[in-house]
Amino acid sequence: xAKTTQPPSMDCAEGRAANLPCNHSTISGNEYVYWYxxxxxxxxxxxxxxxxxxxxxxxxxxxxxEDRKSSTLILPHATLRDTAVYYCxxxxxxxxxxxxxxxxxxxxxxx
Amino acid sequence: xQTIHQWPATLVQPVGSPLSLECTVEGTSNxxxxxxxxxxxxxxxxxxxxxxxxxxxxxVPQNLSASRPQDRQxxxxxxxxxxxxxxxxxxxxxxxxxxSPLHFGNGTRLTVT
Numbered sequence: 001x002a003k004t005t006q007p008p009s010m011d012c013a014e015g016r017a018a019n020l021p022c023n024h025s026t027i028s029g030n031e032y033v034y035w036y037x038x039x040x041x042x043x044x045x046x047x048x049x050x051x052x053x054x055x056x057x058x059x060x061x062x063x064x065x066e067d068r069k070s071s072t073l074i075l076p077h078a079t080l081r082d083t084a085v086y087y088c089x090x091x092x093x094x095x096x097x098x099x100x101x102x103x104x105x106x107x108x109x110x111x
Numbered sequence: 112x113q114t115i116h117q118w119p120a121t122l123v124q125p126v127g128s129p130l131s132l133e134c135t136v137e138g139t140s141n142x143x144x145x146x147x148x149x150x151x152x153x154x155x156x157x158x159x160x161x162x163x164x165x166x167x168x169x170x171v172p173q174n175l176s177a178s179r180p181q182d183r184q185x186x187x188x189x190x191x192x193x194x195x196x197x198x199x200x201x202x203x204x205x206x207x208x209x210x211s212p213l214h215f216g217n218g219t220r221l222t223v224t
Contacts, residue, residue, distance in 0.1 A: 041218075
């Protein structure tokens, strides 16, 4: 499995876009990029995933570089409730097991 | 729609006592099921996963075991708890054969005293 690297922490002003980077330089052609977030003392919540094309849903946008070696999760208008730890993982889509989650990025949204 | 139930929410157990945590999924059939553990302030560690009834794969050797007696039921057990078994235990499911994401339960916070 490809390893991911994320900054340990980031701050964002409420109402502004939060851009969370993830490096996955060893990603292989059939591995998807998944993003989850975990609010304190809760189970992780799925946000979005993609293979090579940019993706958007009601929660966020996922921008994957053309070489697929990095990606950015964008929360377009961050709110205080978006304060959480954000995990980026890569995994073959239909694999039985799932990659262990790393340390993630602790996003603090400030008023 | 699919839902996942995990209980209990919190548990305090003495060292050497047995453990049984249960997880059930509703609204889908033949899901992949997972048990994760999270130590305080750390990432999630995959403990066990299952692709079908009676099929259990262990990712990390430990004092724990898992069983899947029914299609949508996943149980995490221990015969004798250790202090190091304390943590936040999370159950998750996903559809088989697709790039579907994991969906997590609300977790059980276990404290071994």
